[in-house]
Every structure is written in C-alpha cells, then in structure tokens.
Amino acid sequence: MNIKLRPWQIEAHQKALKWLVQDRADRHFLINAAPGAGKTLAACAIAKTLLDKQEVNRVIVIAPRTQVVTQWAEDFTRVTGRHMGKVTARDGEIQGLGMDVCATWSAIQGLLPELQAVCRTAKVLVICDEHHHAAVQAAWGDGAGDAFLDSKFVLVLTGTPIRSDGSESVWLAYDDNGAISHPEEGTYTLNYGxxxxxxxxxxxxxxxxxxxxxxxxxxEQIKISGDQDTQIPKNLARIPGLQTALDFYKLAKTPQFIPGTSEPLMTGYQASMVEAGIEKLNQLRYTMPEAGGLVIAPNIEIAEFMADLLEKLDGEKPIVVHSQLANAEDKIKQFKNTNRKWLVSVAMVAEGVDIKRLRVLIYLPNALTELAFRQAMGRVVRTASYEDFSRAYVVMPAFKTFEKYAKRVEEEMSPAQRLDSGAPKEKVCPECNEFNPLGAKICSCGHEFPSGPEVLKVKKCLSCGSLNPASADRCHACGNLFSSDFSLSLDEALRVGAIVRGIELDEEETRDSESIAPNMRSLILKSGDQNLIKFIKSFPEESWSRLGKFYEESKRS
Incomplete structure (x- = not known):
C-alpha cells in the first residue's frame, strides 16, 4: 500500500538509504525527531525499501510498551503489506514464527537466544524505538546489545535521546558532555520547534x-509555594519527615477530601487544576469537536481521585487506565476510537502511544525528569490527519522544575508559534465542518449543537479590574499573578509517602517495576513460600526494578 510521507520523512528515508546501502558507512542510522512528528511511519518506509531491495529479509522492532507494540504491528502491515507478530512475554517461538516481529523492551532478556539465532541466520533490520531504554550496563541495554550483535542494520529512533540518569545507551557513541555523537551523515534530526x-x-x-x-x-502556619523555599521554624524541624511532607510538588499530589469523608474537595488544588483543564478542552472542542484530554497521574489512588473530580466537574465519567487493569489496552483503544473527553492514566499513555485527538494534558506525574516531561507533551502535540490549526495545552503545577523544562520547549519554538490566539470566536459543526457563531443552536446542515455554556468563564483582576479567562494565571492587562491559597492539616500533608514510602523512583524504574511485578507476584504465590508471600504483601511493587538492580550489582561484585 502506498503511504504519503511527509517531506521530512522522505528526507530521512533518502538519507538512511544512502548511509546504510549506498555508502555502507555504518550499520546504524539514527532518527532523532520530536515526539509526535511521525518516526514510526518513517521507519516503516525505510524497512519496506530495504525489504524490496532484498537488503534484509526480516524486521525486528523493539518498542517500550504493549500498546506501542500493537501500533507498530498495525503501521508496519499498512506500509509494507507484511504481517508482524507481537511478543510481549517469553514464549520461545520467535525463531519459528517465520515473520517479522515486534517485541517489548522487557521481553528482550527472556528472548535472548531466539533473537540471537534469528540475527545469525537471516538478514535482519532491527528498529530500536525509544532508544533511551537501552542503557549500557543495564539489563535492557545488555540484552539488546547481545541479541542483535549480528543484525545487518540497526535503525535507532528517539525523541528524547538523553537519559534522565545520564547513562549512555547501546549502539551509539557519546561525547564528553553526554550528548550523542553519531556522525551527521548517519543522523536525521528534527526538533520540536x-x-x-x-x-x-x-x-x-x-x-x-x-x-x-x-x-x-x-x-503555627507554614506557607509553601512552587517558586520559594519553605521556611520551617526550628522548633518544628524535628518532626520526622516534615521537610519532605512540606515539598510543594508533594502537596500538589496530595488528594484533598471533604473533612471526614472520602469525597473530593471541590475547592482544592487538584480540583482547580481539573477546572482549568476542562475549560481549555471545552474551548478547543468549539473548533475541534473530537478533541480529548489526558490526565497523567502518579499512582492509582490519585488517578481515581482525579477521575472522580472530572466526573463531578464535567459530568462525563472518564476512562481510567493503569497496570492493575487486565483490559487497559482495550480501554485505550476505546478512548482513541470514540469521542470521549477524558483519559486518566498511570504510566500507560506515554512514549509512543498515538492518539491524535489529544490536545489537553493535566500533568501530575511521578517522574520529574525532562525526558518524561517531553514524552508526556508529545501525547498532545500530534497533528490530526485533516487540516489542523489547533493548539496543545499543558496544565501543570507551577514550580521550578516543570517551569525550567517548559521554558526550554518554548525556546525551541519560533516567536510566532509561542503566541496563543486566545478564546475561540466561532465553533465548528462536527457534521459538515462549517463555522458557526458560538451562540448558534443549529447548523445550516441541520446538526443541533449540544446545550452548554456558550459564554466563556472569566475572572476579574483585583489590581486593575480587567476581565481575564478563568484559566489565566496572570492578568493580561497589568500582569498581576492570580494565585489561590489551599489549606492543609499536618495529617493531610503527611498522609502520602514522599514518592513510594520515602523512596523517589525515576520514570524508568517505575515502568520496569510495573512490567515485572505481576510475574513476580504470580511466581511467589505459586511457590507457597510463606516468608516470601508475607514479604510481597508489604513490599511496594514500584520498587521491584530497584531490587532487581541490586541483585544484578551483587552478581557483578
């Protein structure tokens, strides 16, 4: 099937073929393109040409998550016409499948002998998606390096090439500053701007x-904000865990309930974040009727809390996905293929997941790395298949770490692209795509617009009296900062552990653990060992990856 490629994808395709086939300069080619730019289709097109030229006869893709494996298999078949098998756990059948295969990074270790055998008996193109997962000296990196040592070509894809822990990844060289130093002739780069x-x-x-x-x-009242250090009186500094508890971002992630109930507080900080996200999505849906919103939550408890807030404030029950749901992938597909407004995720809708109608992100994650930040924003910046003039929005806590990352992204954009056109003046009919006044009840084609507030919410600046959109963080006229006070008791501040019982885990550890935990729990329960069973009941599943790293280090020492 002929696929129309974007100009950058054509340029990357031509450059890759020259590097890999014409010049035979090196077997590795790097595509470093912004999340959402279309790396998957570019890679599939390169694979098709190499297959057509009989340079390769087998393609193996490594992808970060099960949902992304499914997307890869669908796109690969659409571009090449070849079926692609999916492997997300050890099954020992990869050599005998006789087909192209997409496997998760976590499956690489278990399939090492099979993958190695395929690369030694066939002309294999390896496509390495989200290359930052393949850290040198880490389990996934070691596995990938060993399994694909004899592959003919390696196509490396990344949108965030520098790992948050500073580690180097397999297959590529790095300079003294930790930046990838692959030859320019063997690299295609497209930044977000x-x-x-x-x-x-x-x-x-x-x-x-x-x-x-x-x-x-x-x-005694302690004031905490995202842009100032918290001052704790000396007579209170002795309280265990107090410094951690009074961290601004920790409090931003602490669910606030109506006192004495399990009902969410509708005037709390998280509720105000949700209100800002709802208002922005409602505005977007005037001109992009199918636009959707994504909430990235740090854990299941807060995901369910945010979902409850969304339902109460917006009237529609959101779809919630996390690793404890057996049908999470089906729920993501359901959201992708419907007009539902909100999807709430815990480490399920991140790198590589392609839902083009997402435009608003409420960002309250576990990981505080720039890599996670850019991957998350990549979920809402994908251009839709039709003429798309929409804008993406991120609602995030105002504190130094996120603001630093946001400033770097904004600096990549040209000045004209940084300007927000503001509230819509018209709305689009979802049936005929004609523009109508915001107050129109019926389109000329006969479509009836759903009833709802046609007048956008505003708030008055107390300094100058100017009216501003309700979601504005500063007055457009005088620059006055809008900020609300949220009160918490000490018990509420201490209620949730720092991250996981006082242990701060990065993005990759959390995701590794989520893939490991179900199998580990099943194996231990089957063993009947009461000591181990007692252990897993008290051991946080988010820490399995860290425990595994300690085990690997002990074997090497």
Whole structure:
C-alpha cells in the first residue's frame, strides 16, 4: 500500500538509504525527531525499501510498551503489506514464527537466544524505538546489545535521546558532555520547534497552575509555594519527615477530601487544576469537536481521585487506565476510537502511544525528569490527519522544575508559534465542518449543537479590574499573578509517602517495576513460600526494578 510521507520523512528515508546501502558507512542510522512528528511511519518506509531491495529479509522492532507494540504491528502491515507478530512475554517461538516481529523492551532478556539465532541466520533490520531504554550496563541495554550483535542494520529512533540518569545507551557513541555523537551523515534530526513550523506537530502552551499551600502545624502556619523555599521554624524541624511532607510538588499530589469523608474537595488544588483543564478542552472542542484530554497521574489512588473530580466537574465519567487493569489496552483503544473527553492514566499513555485527538494534558506525574516531561507533551502535540490549526495545552503545577523544562520547549519554538490566539470566536459543526457563531443552536446542515455554556468563564483582576479567562494565571492587562491559597492539616500533608514510602523512583524504574511485578507476584504465590508471600504483601511493587538492580550489582561484585 502506498503511504504519503511527509517531506521530512522522505528526507530521512533518502538519507538512511544512502548511509546504510549506498555508502555502507555504518550499520546504524539514527532518527532523532520530536515526539509526535511521525518516526514510526518513517521507519516503516525505510524497512519496506530495504525489504524490496532484498537488503534484509526480516524486521525486528523493539518498542517500550504493549500498546506501542500493537501500533507498530498495525503501521508496519499498512506500509509494507507484511504481517508482524507481537511478543510481549517469553514464549520461545520467535525463531519459528517465520515473520517479522515486534517485541517489548522487557521481553528482550527472556528472548535472548531466539533473537540471537534469528540475527545469525537471516538478514535482519532491527528498529530500536525509544532508544533511551537501552542503557549500557543495564539489563535492557545488555540484552539488546547481545541479541542483535549480528543484525545487518540497526535503525535507532528517539525523541528524547538523553537519559534522565545520564547513562549512555547501546549502539551509539557519546561525547564528553553526554550528548550523542553519531556522525551527521548517519543522523536525521528534527526538533520540536522545527516540527511545529513545518506543521507536523501542534504548538503548545503551558499553563503554570499557581497555588499556595498553608499547612497548620500546632497553631503555627507554614506557607509553601512552587517558586520559594519553605521556611520551617526550628522548633518544628524535628518532626520526622516534615521537610519532605512540606515539598510543594508533594502537596500538589496530595488528594484533598471533604473533612471526614472520602469525597473530593471541590475547592482544592487538584480540583482547580481539573477546572482549568476542562475549560481549555471545552474551548478547543468549539473548533475541534473530537478533541480529548489526558490526565497523567502518579499512582492509582490519585488517578481515581482525579477521575472522580472530572466526573463531578464535567459530568462525563472518564476512562481510567493503569497496570492493575487486565483490559487497559482495550480501554485505550476505546478512548482513541470514540469521542470521549477524558483519559486518566498511570504510566500507560506515554512514549509512543498515538492518539491524535489529544490536545489537553493535566500533568501530575511521578517522574520529574525532562525526558518524561517531553514524552508526556508529545501525547498532545500530534497533528490530526485533516487540516489542523489547533493548539496543545499543558496544565501543570507551577514550580521550578516543570517551569525550567517548559521554558526550554518554548525556546525551541519560533516567536510566532509561542503566541496563543486566545478564546475561540466561532465553533465548528462536527457534521459538515462549517463555522458557526458560538451562540448558534443549529447548523445550516441541520446538526443541533449540544446545550452548554456558550459564554466563556472569566475572572476579574483585583489590581486593575480587567476581565481575564478563568484559566489565566496572570492578568493580561497589568500582569498581576492570580494565585489561590489551599489549606492543609499536618495529617493531610503527611498522609502520602514522599514518592513510594520515602523512596523517589525515576520514570524508568517505575515502568520496569510495573512490567515485572505481576510475574513476580504470580511466581511467589505459586511457590507457597510463606516468608516470601508475607514479604510481597508489604513490599511496594514500584520498587521491584530497584531490587532487581541490586541483585544484578551483587552478581557483578
């Protein structure tokens, strides 16, 4: 099937073929393109040409997650016409499948002998998606390096090439500053700003959600904000865990309930974040009726809390996905193929997951790395298949770490792309795509617009009296900062552990653990060992990856 490629994809295709086939300069080619720009289709097109030229007769793709494996298999078949098998766990049948295969990174270790045998008996193209997962001296990196040592070509794809822990990844060289130093002739680069200017990605606006927390400590009130250090009185500093508990981002992730109930507090910080996201999505749906919103939550408890807030504030029950759901992948597909408004995720909708109608992100993650930040924003900047003039939005807590990342993204964008056109003046009919006044009840084609508030919410600046959109964080006229105070008791501040019982885990550890935990739990329960069973009941599943690293280090020492 003929697929129309974007100009950058054609350029990357031509450059890859020259490097790999014509010049035979090296077997590795790197595509470093912004999340959402279309790396998957570019790679599939390169694979098709190599197959047609009989340079390779087998393609193996490594992808980060089960959902992405499914997407790869579908896109690969659409471009090449060849069936692609999917492997997300050890089955020992990969050599005998007689087909192209896409496997998760976590499956590489278990399939090492089979993958190695395939590469020694066939002309294999390896496509390495989200290359930052393959750290040298880490389990996944070691596995990939060994399994594909004899492959003919390796196509490396990344949108965030520098790992958050500074580790180097397999197959590519690095300079003294930790940056990839693969030859320019063997690399195609497209940064986010370029992708926006060319129309491949949507421009993005970051709503830095303001808020100040006041925590009552035995009658003494402590003020916490995202842009200032917290001052704790000396007589209270002795309270165990207090410094951690009074971290601004920790409080931003602490669910606030109506006192004495399990009902979410509708005037709390998270509720105000959700309100800002709802307002922005409602505005977007005037001109992009199918636009959807994504909430990235740090854990299941907060995901369910945010979903409850969304249902109460917006009237529609969102779809929630996390690793404990057996049908999470089906739920993601359901959201992708419907007009539902909100999807709430815990480490399920991140790198590589392609839902083109997502435009608003409420960002409250576990990981605080720039890699995770850019991957998350990549979920809402994908340009839709039709003429798309929409803008993407991120609602995030206003504190230094996220603001630093957002500023770097904004600096990549041209000045014209940084400007937000503001509230819509018209709305689009989802049936005929005709523009109508915001107050129109019926389109000329006969479509009846759903009833709802046609007047956008505003708030008045107390300094100058100017009216501003309700979601604005500063007055457009005088620059006055809008910020609300949110009160918490000491018990509420201490209720949730720092991250996982005081242990701060990065993005990769969390995801590794989620893939390991179900199998580990099943194996231990089957063993009947009561000591181990007692252990797993008290051991946080997010820490399995770290425990595994300690085990690997002990074997090497």
């Amino acid at each position: 370029e992708a926006v200017d060319l129309g491949y990605c949507r421009p993005i606006t970051f709503h830095k959600h303001q808020g100040r927390f006041t925590v009552d400590l035995d009658g």
